Amino acid sequence: MKKTLVVASLPLVFSAAANAQSSVTLYGLIDVGIVYTNNAASQKQWLMSSGNIQGSRWGLRGAEDLGGGLKAIFVLENGFSIASGRLGQGGDEFGRQAYVGLQSARAGTVTFGRQYDSIADFTGVFEVADQWSPFYGAHPGDLDNMNNTNRVNNTVKFKSLTYGGFSFGGMYSLGGVAGQFNRNQVWSLGAGYGNGPLTAGIAYVNVKDPNFSYFGNNSTSSATASNMTASRVYSGYASAKTQEIWTAGAAYAFGGATVGATYSNTQFKDIGTLAGLPATGAGGDAKFHNVEVNFKYQFTPALLAGAAYDYTKGYGVNDAKYHQGVIGLDYFLSKRTDVYADAIYQHATGTDSTGNKAVANINFLSASSTQNQVMGIVGMRHKF
Template sequence: MKKSLLVAATSIVFSATAHAQSSVTLYGIIDVGLVFNNNAGGQKQYFMSSGNIQGSRWGFRGTEGLGGGLSAMFVLENGFSVNNGRLAQGGDEFGRQAYVGLFSTSVGTLTFGRQYDSVVDFTGAYEVAMQWSPYFGAHPGDLDNMNGTNRINNTVKFKSLNYGGFTFGGMYSLGGVAGQFNRNQIWSLGANYTRGPLSLGAAYENVKDPNFSSFGNNATSSATGSNMTASRVYSGYASAKTQQIIVAGGAYSFGAATFGAVYSNTQFKDIGSLAGLPADGAPGDAKFHNVEMNFKYQFTPSLLAGAAYNFTKGYGVNNAKYYQGIVGLDYLLSKRTDVYADAIYQHASGTDSTGAPAVANINFLSASSTSNQVMGIVGMRHKF
C-alpha cells in the first residue's frame, strides 16, 4: 500500500514538472440588458438582450512551451444567450472562436480554425460598438463586419510581433469545394500602428460567395437559400458573387479624452451571379461609404461617457442613406462588473437593398415601419 502511494506521488511530481510551462485558463463574460425599441414594424417593443457590449461567452485558452521560444496555443470559445441558455452563433458549440496554433517569440503567431478576420483584428477597435456601445450601435447591418458578426471558418491566420508599435497580418479561408478553388474563398490583410496617444489601422478583405462563405457558415445556415436576412441594409444582395471591404481608422487621446474616426467602403459585386437568391437592383454592384466619428471621456476611473455619429451612403445600384447617433455611459462597480446605459437614433432615406423606400433598421433590431427608429438599453456585464 505504501509502495503504491509512493509511486503515485512520484508520478504526480514528474507530471507537474513536465507540464510546468503549460497552462489552461477558463474565462467568460455574462452581459445582459433590457431594451426598448420605439418602432419594430410599427409597434413598440420591450425585450431582454444578451451579449450587448461584449458577447456572452465562456471559453478555454491554453499554452504549452515547446522550447526555443516556440509555444503551442489554443482557444475554444462558446457563445450563449443569458436570456434562455441557448447556444449563439447559429447553434455552434464553439461558434465564437475555435483554433489551435503556434507562437514564436521571433516571428509571431500562426493559427488554424474558426477565427476573426483582419478587419476585426486591425480596425475593429476604432468603432464604438467594439468599445463602450452595445452591438446595436454598429454600422447599419454591420455590413463592413467591423463588429465581428461573421466569423470565418477553415482559416489560416498569421499575426506578426510588435515592431516598435507596428503589427501586421493576414488570413486565408479555404473554400473546400472540389474542382472550384476560388469558391467560398475569403482572404484579408491588415496592419496597425500605435505610438503614444496615436493609433492607426487599415484592413482589406475579399469574400467570394458571401451568402454562403461569410454570412452562412453556422450549423443552421442554409446551403441553398439566403443567409443575409438579418438587415434590410443588405438583404437584397444575397446573390452577389463577391463582397469587398476596405477600412481605415485611427484614434488620438488627450489625457482623459479620446477622439476616433473610421472610414469603410463595402461593395457587393456582381449581384445576380448566384441563382435563386435575392437580387434586387441586379445586375450591378451595391456600394457603401461609411464614416464614423466618435468621442469618449473618462471622468473618473469608474465612469466613462461616449458619443458617436455615423453616416452610411449607398451608391451603385442603391442610394440608401443612414444617419445614426449614439450616446452612452458605462460605470464600473468593480474591476469585473459594470453597468451601462445607451441610446441610439437612426434616420434612413432613399431606396434600400429590397428595392423599397429605405426604413430605419438599427443593427440587429426589427426594421422600423418608418424612416426613423429610436432604441434605449440599460444593462450589466460581469467578467470571470
Template structure:
C-alpha cells in the same frame, strides 16, 4: 518509507515544473440588459437582450511551452444567450472562435480554425459598437463586419509580433469545394500601429459567395436560400458573387479623453450572379451595391469608474442603392469593479433614399427588425460581468 517519500517529493517537483510550462484557462463574459425600441415593423417593443457590450460567452484557452521560445496555443470559445441558454452563432458549439496553432514572441503566430478576419483585428476595436455603444451602435447591418458579426471557417491565419509599435497579419480560408477552388474563398490582410496615445489600423477583406461562405457558415444557415435577410441595408444583395471591405481607423488619447474615427468602403459585387432560392428577390440584372461609411466617436473617463461617450456615424449607398443612414449614439458606463460594470446606451437612426430591396429606405438599427418609417430609436440598460 523514506525512499517512497523522496520519490513522491521528486514526482511532485517534476509535476510542478511541467505545470509551469503549460496552462489552460477558463474565462467568460455574461452581458445582459433590458432594451426598448420605438418601432419594429410599426410597433414599439420592450425586450431582454444578451451580449450587448460584448457577446456572452465562455471559453478555454491554453498554452504549452515547446522549448526554444515556441509555444502551442489553442482557443475554444462558445457564445450563448443568457436569457434562454441557447447557443449563439447559429447553434455552433464553439461559434465565436475555435483554433489551434504555434506562436513565438519573435516571429508571431500561425493558427488554424474558425477565426476573426483582419478587418476585425485591425480596425474593429476603433468602431464605437465594439467599445461602449453595444452592438446596436454598430454600423447599419454591420455591413463592413467591424463589429465581428461574421467569423471565417476553414481558415489559416498569421499574426505578426509587434515591431516598434507595428504589427500585421493575414487570413486565408479554403472554400473546400471540389473542382471549384475559388468557391467560398475568403482572404484578408491588415496592419496596425500602437504606440503611446496613438492607435492606427487598416484592413482588407475579400469574400467569395458571401451569402453562403460568410453570412451562412453556421449550423442553422441555409444552403440554398438567403442568409442575409437580417438587414434591409444589404439584404437585396444576397445574390452577390463577392463582398469586399476596405477599412481604416485611428484613435488618439489625450488625458482622460479619446477620439476615434473610422472609414470603410463595402461593395457587394456582381449582384444577380449567385444562384439560390430568393437570393435575387429585388430583381437585379447585374451591378454592385456599394457603401461609404464614416464614423467619429468620443469617450471621456470622468472618474476611474465612470465613462461617458458620444458618436456619429454616416452611411451612404451608391451603385445599386442610394440609401443614406445617419446614426447618433450616447452612452454611460459605470464600473462597479474591474470585472463588473453597468451601462446605459441610446441610439437614433434616420434613413432616406432607396435601399437594397429597391424600396424606400427605412431605419434599420443593427440587430433590430426594420422600422416602418425612416426613423428608429433604441435604448438599453444592462450589466456585464467578466470571469
C-alpha cells in the same frame, strides 16, 4: 524495492514538469440588458437582450511552453444568450472562436480554425460598438463587419510581432469545394500602429460567395436559401458573387478624452451570380461608404461617457443613406462588473437593398415602418 519506487514515481515527476510549463484558463463574460424600441415592424417593443457591449461567453484558453521561445496555444470560445440559455452563432458549440496554433517570440503567431478576420484585429476596435456602445450601435447592418458579426471557418491566420509600434497580419480560408478552389474562399490583410496617444489601423477582406461563406457558415445556416436576412441594408444582395471590404480607423487620446474615426467601403459585386437568391440590381454592384466619428471621456476611473455619429451612403445599384447617432454612459462598480445606459437614433432615406423606400433598421432590430427608429438600453456586464 528502491528501484521499483523510483521508476514508479517517474511519470509523476514528468507530469509535474509538464504542468509547470503549461496553463489552461477558464474565462467568461455575462452581459444582459433591457431594450426599448419605439418602432419595430410598426410596434413598440420591450425585450431582454444578451451580449450587448460584449457577447456573453465562456471559453478555455491554453498555452504550452515548447522551449526556444515557442508555445503551442489554443482557444475554444462558446457564445450564448443569457436571456434564453441558447447557444449563439447559429447553435455552434464554439461558434465565437475555435483554433490551435504556434506562437513564436521571434516571428509571430500562426493559428488554424474558426477565427476573426483582419478587420477585427486592426480596425474594428476604433468603432464605438467595439468599445462602450452595445452592438446596436454598430454601422447599419454591420455591413462592414467592424463589429465582428461574421467569423470565418477553415482559416489559416498569421499575426506578426510588434516592431516599433507597427504590426501586420492576414488570414486565408479554404472553401473546401472539390474542383472549385475559389468557391467560398475568404482572405484578408491588415496592419496597425500604436505609439503613445496615437493608434491606427487598416484592413481589407475579400469574400467569395458571401451568402454561404461569410453570412452562412454556422450549423443552422441554409445551403440553398438566403442567410443575409438580418438587415434590409444588404438583404437584397444575397446573390452577389463577391464582397469586398476596405476599412481604416484611428484614435488619439489626450488626458481623459479620446477622439476616434473610422472609414469603410463595402461592395457586393456581380449581384445575381448565385441563382435562386435575392438579386436587387442584378448585373450590377452595390456599394457603401461609411464614416464614423466618435468621442469618449473618462470622468473618473469608474465613469465613462461617449458619443458618436455615423453616416452610411449607398451608391451603385442603390442610393440608401443612413444617419445614426449614439450616446452612452458606462459605470464600473468594480474591475469586473459595470452598468451601462445607451440611446441610439437612426434616420434613413433613398432606396434600400429590397428595392423599396429605405426605412430605419438599427443593427439587429426589426426594421422600422418609417424612416426613423429610436432605441434605448440599460444593462449590466460581469466578467469572470
